[in-house]
Amino acid sequence: MPDIQVGERKRKPLIGIVGGIASGKSSVAAGFGKLGCALIDADAIVHELLETDAVRDDIVTEFGPDVLDGSGRVDRQELGKIAFADGEKLAALNGILHPRVLEETEVLLKRYERDGSVKAVVLDMPLLLEVGWAQRCDKVIFVDCADERRFERARRTRSLTEQEVKKRENFQISLDTKKTLADNTIDNNSEFSTLVRQINDIFSDIAKLG
Numbered sequence: 001m002p003d004i005q006v007g008e009r010k011r012k013p014l015i016g017i018v019g020g021i022a023s024g025k026s027s028v029a030a031g032f033g034k035l036g037c038a039l040i041d042a043d044a045i046v047h048e049l050l051e052t053d054a055v056r057d058d059i060v061t062e063f064g065p066d067v068l069d070g071s072g073r074v075d076r077q078e079l080g081k082i083a084f085a086d087g088e089k090l091a092a093l094n095g096i097l098h099p100r101v102l103e104e105t106e107v108l109l110k111r112y113e114r115d116g117s118v119k120a121v122v123l124d125m126p127l128l129l130e131v132g133w134a135q136r137c138d139k140v141i142f143v144d145c146a147d148e149r150r151f152e153r154a155r156r157t158r159s160l161t162e163q164e165v166k167k168r169e170n171f172q173i174s175l176d177t178k179k180t181l182a183d184n185t186i187d188n189n190s191e192f193s194t195l196v197r198q199i200n201d202i203f204s205d206i207a208k209l210g
Contacts, residue, residue: 102133
């Protein structure tokens with residue numbers, strides 16, 4: 001946690017959520033939201049960016065027109081298949097999206113800092129550790145979920161096969177390392193009530209930082 005100088009207003013706690021694909025990070029973030037936290041969802045920001053002309057044009061320039069669907073919008077599934085099949089292509093996509101995502105994140109952080117109803121800010125960013133934002137977080141929480149559960153959820157909700165999930169995670173920091181670097185671990189392998197209890201317990205400690 002960054003040092004606070006004498007006379008400086010203490011900022012609101014920033015909570016980072018990390019974990020594997022389809023581990024339930026969004027559910028955990030939503031749980032904190034019900035406790036009065038504001039949520040910053042990097043994937044949602046990407047969705048919005050892909051609807052802008054500037055980002056769409058940059059992606060077509062890099063990946064070609066085949067990444068557009070019949071209505072001229074970016075086909076996220078097709079784009080993902082191309083990017084995660086080639087490290088250079090993935091780096092190019094990240095170069096287009098990441099600066100814009102981080103810029104929008106900064107805007108939202110400033111907005112929520114001024115909002116008296118917000119108790120803390122939750123950052124759901126898949127590459128939180130990779131882009132160095134964990135250092136800005138007061139707490140980093142790892143969402144632990146068994147592989148078979150994650151693979152089934154990814155297949156059902158994102159149409160991703162087990163092989164595709166593994167291929168995508170190969171481009172990220174390993175789950176073991178993420179878990180080691182986190183301050184807290186939430187077990188998402190049982191009932192929803194158990195998940196909620198863990199979120200409440202962790203937030204009771206985090207709230208003391210605000």
